[in-house]
Amino acid sequence: NTTTSTTATSGALIVDGGVGIAENCNVGGNANITGSLDTTGVVNLNNTTTSTSSTSGALIVDGGVGIVENCHVGGTLDTTGVVNLNNTTTSTSSTSGALIVDGGVGIAKNCHVRGT
Helix, strand or coil: CCCCCCCCCCCCCCCCCCCCCCCCCCCCCCCCCCCCCCCCCCCCCCCCCCCCCCCCCCCCCCCCCCCCCCCCCCCCCCCCCCCCCCCCCCCCCCCCCCCCCCCCCCCCCCCCCCCC
16 A cells, blocks of 8 residues: 555554564654654754755754754854853953853944953
8 A cells, every 4th residue: 555644644554553673763754743853863864955044954843952962053053033151151361251252253233341
């Protein structure tokens, strides 16, 4: 049977209960998940689509993103919203503080600095 699935209740194989899969699962078409997706393993997106806006790229998230640990960005970080750094580390040199910039800084509008 090669019936295309367009919902959770259509297609060549319909399972009303849960499914446990001990080994690999290969999907040749789209995987649409209406519930949560929880994984304890690494998630690797092999798509290399470049992002040019908040609605393009290999990963598009409609809601917020919570990241508990480090985040490394290899390309440009471009934001249209406010960037708020909540770290309060005091700066005692050009290589310490809550924000450390290795290159120059261009600021198009006002800049307010408080401290010495």
